[in-house]
Amino acid sequence: MPNWVEVGVRTLTAVVILYAMTKILGKRQVTQLSLFEYITGITIGNITASISLDLDSSWYLGLISITVWVCVSLGIAFLQMKSKTMRDFIDGKATVLIKDGKVMEDNLKKERLTSDELMQQLRKKRVFRVADVEFAIMEPNGEINVLLTRENQPLTPRHLGIKVGPEQEPQSVIMDGQILDEPLATLGLNRQWLNTELEKLGVALENVYLGQVDSYGQLFVDLYDDQIKVPVPQEKAALFATLKKCEGDLMLFGLTTKSKKAKDMYEQCSKQMEQIIDELTPVLHR
Structure with missing residues (x-):
């Protein structure tokens, strides 16, 4: 078999094997990686490249090597799911970088993170002042998560005591x-x-x-x-306008009628309509 044909066959085989092994390892292998997952990805990639191009070596030896790496990775993943101690040992623990608006310099040095890099990560979270940060933590995968002080957090319907209708996937x-x-x-x-x-x-x-x-x-x-x-x-906007018009008409009828019984009835209906509008406003304004 010519060398170029053998390289092509080996490469196609390696692609299939690499894809299958990656599927076995799961989605974490293609998202934020832990230290061991990072090493595993590089190693499996190098072994796959060697299978494709090293014509002097037996391809099945590379397959055995990849299988061993995948089995070890699956074993470690199983231990991480079962033991908090193993998760802390393999992935490491989260590190507090900012607490109560103050930078923890010793923890920055521990993570080999400069103040410029810290500010860059904060700006990615749309935070430009350290004093606005209640709590910032570096996760084991290297991502920095930020909790703003209460007065700097975005205003939500919950803060206003408004109940918002559930939003399902479009x-x-x-x-x-x-x-x-x-x-x-x-x-x-x-x-x-x-x-x-x-x-x-x-x-x-x-x-x-x-x-x-x-x-x-x-x-x-x-x-x-x-x-x-x-x-x-505009269906929701039209419905909201119709409800407001009904409320206004009921109030007008109550003001213009001379019958006390009818006036009381219109005022009661107007209050009920107002209550209905208040309950539907979060839904109609979405």
Whole structure:
């Protein structure tokens, strides 16, 4: 067999083997790596390259070596899942870098991290003042996580005592101009509903690059032609305006009627409508 053919066959075989072993090791191998996972990835990559190009060595020896590395990695991963002590020994512990707005210089030196590198990592978290940080910690994988002081944390509906409706994952119902029936069925919708919504937007199906439906049944589309602006669905805004109008009408009827019984009834209905609007506002304003 010519050398170039043998190299090609070995390379294809190595790719298949490497992909299979990576699938066995799991998704952590392609995300943030621990120290051992980093070493494992480099070593398996080098062994795979050697299998592809070293024609003087037997390819099955490289396969044995990769198998041993994968088995050791799986064994260590099993120990990490079962033992906190093993996790701390293999991955290391998290290190506090900032506490109560003060930099822990000794911990910076321990992690060989300069003040410039610390500030760079803080800026990635949109933090520009150390005094705004309540707590910053370096995780075992090298990532720095930051907790801002309470007064610098973003305002949320919970801070205002507002209950917000749950948000479910939007479903993609159109891709590349083709309707996806399974996501539509998941939402309890059909093609007829989708075609009706497209007609409301004045959009043809074949011109839609991506179409998504949120948990409230609103369709949002992205067209192939980026110059065309698609109107944003206004159903929730229209419903909110209708409810406010009903509340206003009830108040007006209560003010204009001369019957005390009718006045009391309209005022009671107006208060009930106001309560309904308050409960629905977080949903209608999403």
